[in-house]
Amino acid sequence: QVQLVESGGGLVQPGGSLRLSCAASGFTFSTYYMTWVRQAPGKGLEWVSDINHGGGVTYYADSVKGRFTISRDNAKNTVYLQMNSLKPEDTAVYYCAKNLVPRLGLDYWGQGTQVTVSS
Numbered sequence: 078q079v080q081l082v083e084s085g086g087g088l089v090q091p092g093g094s095l096r097l098s099c100a101a102s103g104f105t106f107s108t109y110y111m112t113w114v115r116q117a118p119g120k121g122l123e124w125v126s127d128i129n130h131g132g133g134v135t136y137y138a139d140s141v142k143g144r145f146t147i148s149r150d151n152a153k154n155t156v157y158l159q160m161n162s163l164k165p166e167d168t169a170v171y172y173c174a175k176n177l178v179p180r181l182g183l184d185y186w187g188q189g190t191q192v193t194v195s196s
């Protein structure tokens with residue numbers, strides 16, 4: 078069965094960095110787009126970033142562009158989110174998700190990892 082397991086979250090000061098990982102299993106990872114989505118306390122889901130099958134094409138929300146970098150290692154079935162220059166408004170639970178249809182539909186989600194940006 079499909080499994081997505083996020084890790085790497087934690088507490089970081091404003092301006093700091095974190096690297097999230099999402100280990101995938103149960104499907105042919107290298108043939109699917111992958112997505113990071115976040116949910117801040119009391120708010121709805123916010124799309125963060127997409128990456129294509131091979132990792133050569135990426136997309137970002139304006140709120141994270143220039144600060145976050147999505148990447149993937151298909152040999153390790155893992156997608157990453159490098160987050161730099163973190164702001165308090167980046168505080169959220171971060172989820173990785175598998176795309177059913179590239180950039181149009183998500184069919185499997187991880188359990189999420191908490192990122193808290195606070196001094």
